[in-house]
Amino acid sequence: MHKTNQQGRVLIIGAGLGGLPAAYELKQHLGAQYQVTLLSDSPKFTFIPGLIQVGLGHIPLEHIQLDMATLSRRHGLEWLQGKVELINPEQRLVMTKEGQQIDYDYLVIASGAELATDLVPGLGEYGHSVCNPHHALAAHTAWEEFLQNPTDLVVGAAPGAGCFGPAYEFLLLADWELRQKGLRDQVKITYITPEPYIGHLGIAEVHRAQELTEELMRFRGIETITNAAIAGLTPNTVYLRDGRAFASGYSMILPSFRGAKFVQASGLGNEKGFLPILPTQRHRDHDRIYGVGVSVQLEQPDKTPVPIGMPKSGQMVEAMAMVAAHNIAVELGIIHKPLETPTLEAICFAEFGNTGIAYIAAPVVADPVTGKRRYSYAAQGIWVNWAKIAFELYFLWKMRLGLGLPWFEKLGLRLLFGLKLSSPVLSPQTSPTQIPVTNS
Ligand SMILES: Cc1cc2nc3c(=O)[nH]c(=O)nc-3n(C[C@H](O)[C@H](O)[C@H](O)COP(=O)(O)OP(=O)(O)OC[C@H]3O[C@@H](n4cnc5c(N)ncnc54)[C@H](O)[C@@H]3O)c2cc1C
Numbered sequence: 173m174h175k176t177n178q179q180g181r182v183l184i185i186g187a188g189l190g191g192l193p194a195a196y197e198l199k200q201h202l203g204a205q206y207q208v209t210l211l212s213d214s215p216k217f218t219f220i221p222g223l224i225q226v227g228l229g230h231i232p233l234e235h236i237q238l239d240m241a242t243l244s245r246r247h248g249l250e251w252l253q254g255k256v257e258l259i260n261p262e263q264r265l266v267m268t269k270e271g272q273q274i275d276y277d278y279l280v281i282a283s284g285a286e287l288a289t290d291l292v293p294g295l296g297e298y299g300h301s302v303c304n305p306h307h308a309l310a311a312h313t314a315w316e317e318f319l320q321n322p323t324d325l326v327v328g329a330a331p332g333a334g335c336f337g338p339a340y341e342f343l344l345l346a347d348w349e350l351r352q353k354g355l356r357d358q359v360k361i362t363y364i365t366p367e368p369y370i371g372h373l374g375i376a377e378v379h380r381a382q383e384l385t386e387e388l389m390r391f392r393g394i395e396t397i398t399n400a401a402i403a404g405l406t407p408n409t410v411y412l413r414d415g416r417a418f419a420s421g422y423s424m425i426l427p428s429f430r431g432a433k434f435v436q437a438s439g440l441g442n443e444k445g446f447l448p449i450l451p452t453q454r455h456r457d458h459d460r461i462y463g464v465g466v467s468v469q470l471e472q473p474d475k476t477p478v479p480i481g482m483p484k485s486g487q488m489v490e491a492m493a494m495v496a497a498h499n500i501a502v503e504l505g506i507i508h509k510p511l512e513t514p515t516l517e518a519i520c521f522a523e524f525g526n527t528g529i530a531y532i533a534a535p536v537v538a539d540p541v542t543g544k545r546r547y548s549y550a551a552q553g554i555w556v557n558w559a560k561i562a563f564e565l566y567f568l569w570k571m572r573l574g575l576g577l578p579w580f581e582k583l584g585l586r587l588l589f590g591l592k593l594s595s596p597v598l599s600p601q602t603s604p605t606q607i608p609v610t611n612s
Contacts, residue, residue: 179205180277182500183266185256187212187240189220190465190489191282195249197497197576198280201506208248211266211274213255215240217571218305221486222564224341227302227311227424228349236564237305238571247574256283259438261458278500281440281447282464282493285429292330292427294405299425302342303335311424315346322355323421326410328364331401332428334472334481336365336373337531339426340385341522346424347392348525356393362418363389364397364410364425366478371550374483375533376474381550384529388552401478428481431467442469451513451597453496459503462496465489473540486567487518488536491593494577498594510596517546517591521560528556534591547590 182198184191187210198208222236244251254268259279266274287303289296300311318325327343329336343363350356367373371385389396401413402425410418410425431445440455441447447463448456455461466489470482491514501507517534533548570578577593585591 180504181207181209181250181275182278182280183209183211183274183276184280184282185211185266186282186284186465186467187214187217188282188284188465189486190284190467190493191280192217192243192571193490193576194280194282194464194493194497195576196247196571196574197494198500199248199574200576201497201501202504204248205506206277206504207250209250209252209274209276210240210244211252211254211256211268212240213253215253216305217243219564219568220303221338223302223305223308224338224345226305226308227300227342228315228345229312230345233305233309236568238568243571243574256432256434257437258434259440259461261438261440261461264460276460278460278462278503280462280464280493280496280500281432281435281467282489283432283435283467285466286432286445287427288330288332288430289427291332292402292404292425295330295402295425295427298405298407299410299423301424301426302338303426314422318422319353319355321421322350322359324419325350325359325361326364326418326420326423326425327361328397328400328402328410328423329366329426330428331366331478332481333366333426334374334429334483335426336367336483337485337520337522339363339365339424340373341524342424343394344388344392344522344524347394351525360395360419361393362395362397364400364402364412364418366400366476366480367398368474368476369398370396372474372476372480373531374472374474374480375531375536375548376538378531378533378548378550381529381531381548384550384552388524388527388529399477429466435467444469446470452499452511453492453514454499462500464492464496468492470537473538473543483536485518485520485536487520487591487593488514488516490577491516491518495594497576512594513597514594515592517593519585519589519591521556521563523557523560527552527554528560530556530559532589532591 216237219236258267302308371382403413435441446469472482
C-alpha cells in the first residue's frame with residue numbers, strides 16, 4: 173500500500189492539460205500540509221494541441237513534451253507512474269495495473285479521453301488521428317508517404333465527435349502545405365463532418381464563425397459534406413451511412429470520445445464513461461472525488477441530425493482544474509471562500525497556414541434557460557497564428573515553472589478577451605448543464 177506520511181493526500185489521476193495545472197493549483201493552496209500526488213500512465217506531459225503540428229511533421233514530438241519525474245521533483249509533487257484499473261471509493265483506494273494501491277483523502281480524475289475508434293469499422297486500421305502521441309507519430313509517417321504520391325485527402329470527424337477544431341486545423345494546414353510544395357493541384361480535398369454547418373464546431377451560433385470558416389473553405393477549394401455520418405473505412409475509401417463513398421489516399425478522421433475504462437469499471441461514469449459532476453466539479457455521488465477535463469460529462473445542448481459531442485477545449489479544462497483545486501482547499505478548511513464553478517468561457521486559436529481564426533464563446537455552453545450567451549465571436553487574421561504559437565510557448569513555460577493559472581493570465585484573459593474563468597457557485601447540487609452560468 174502506498175501511504176503518505178503527511179497529514180493527508182490529494183491524488184490526481186492523469187498528468188495532462190487538466191491534471192498538471194490541478195496539481196500545481198493544489199500545491200499552491202495546500203502547501204506542505206498535504207501530499208499532492210500525480211499518477212499517470214505516461215512518463216511525459218504532452219501538450220495535446222501541438223499534436224497536429226507533430227502529425228504534419230512541422231515539429232518533433234519532444235518539443236511539446238515535459239518529463240513528469242523532473243517537474244514533480246522540482247515542484248514538490250509526489251510522482252507515480254501507473255495505469256489505473258480500478259477505484260474503490262468506499263475505501264478511498266486506487267489500484268493500478270502495476271499492482272500499486274494508493275490511498276487518498278481527495279481524488280481528482282483528469283484522465284482525458286479514450287478514442288472510440290471501434291464504433292466505425294476500419295477507422296482504427298485505415299484512418300489516422302492526431303489525438304495522442306502514438307497516433308500523431310503514425311499519422312506523420314503516413315503523411316510523408318502520401319506526399320510522395322498525393323491523391324485524395326479526406327479529413328473529418330466521426331458521428332458523436334465533439335472536438336472539431338483539430339480537424340479544421342489539420343485540414344487547412346495540410347492544404348497549405350500542399351500549396352507550399354506545389355502539390356495542391358494533384359489533390360482533391362474533402363471535409364466530412366457530422367456538424368450541421370461549417371464552423372459549428374460543436375458550439376452552435378458563434379457570431380461570424382460560420383461565415384468566416386465557410387468562406388475560407390471555399391477560397392481554399394475544399395469540398396465540404398455536413399450532417400454526414402461516416403460509416404466505415406477501407407484502405408482507400410471513406411463510406412457514409414447514406415451510401416456515398418469518397419476516395420482517400422490519406423484520411424484523418426477524429427473519432428468520438430469516451431471516458432477511461434477504469435471509470436466504468438469502478439461504477440463512476442455514465443454510459444460513455446464520463447463522470448457526472450456538480451457545478452463544483454465534485455462527483456455527483458462521491459464527495460471525495462472530483463472530475464476535470466475531457467473525463468467529465470458535459471451534455472451537447474444542440475440536437476443535430478447526426479449526433480455530436482460537446483467540445484472541451486484546453487481553457488475550459490484548465491478552468492475546471494483551477495476550480496476543483498479551489499473547492500478541495502475550501503472543503504479541507506484551508507481557504508475560507510465560497511465554492512466556485514467554472515464559467516466555461518473560452519477562446520480557441522485555430523492556425524490555418526497563412527491565416528487563422530480565433531473562436532470565442534462566453535460561455536461555451538449557452539444558458540439552458542434562454543439559450544443565449546453573454547457574447548461570442550470569431551475573428552480572422554495572421555495574428556491568430558502568432559497568438560497560438562505564443563500561447564503554446566507560454567503554456568509550456570508555466571508548466572516548467574510550476575504555475576497553474578497565475579493571476580496575470582486571468583487578468584490578461586479578462587482585459588484582452590473579456591473572459592472570466594470562474595464564479596461563485598449558485599447551486600452546488602445541480603448539474604452544470606442544468607443551471608444558468610453566472611457571469612458576475
Ligand atoms: C489534436 C487535438 C488538438 C487540440 N487542440 C486544441 C487547441 O488548439 N486549443 C484548445 O483549447 N484545445 C485543444 N484541444 C483540446 C485539449 O487538448 C483538451 O481539452 C485537453 O488536452 C484535455 O485535457 P485532459 O487533462 O482532460 O486530458 P489529457 O490532456 O489527454 O490528459 C489525460 C492524462 O490522463 C492520463 N491517463 C489516461 N488514462 C489513464 C489511466 N488509466 N491511468 C493513469 N493515467 C491515465 C494520460 O496519460 C494523460 O496524462 C485539442 C485536442 C486534440 C485531441
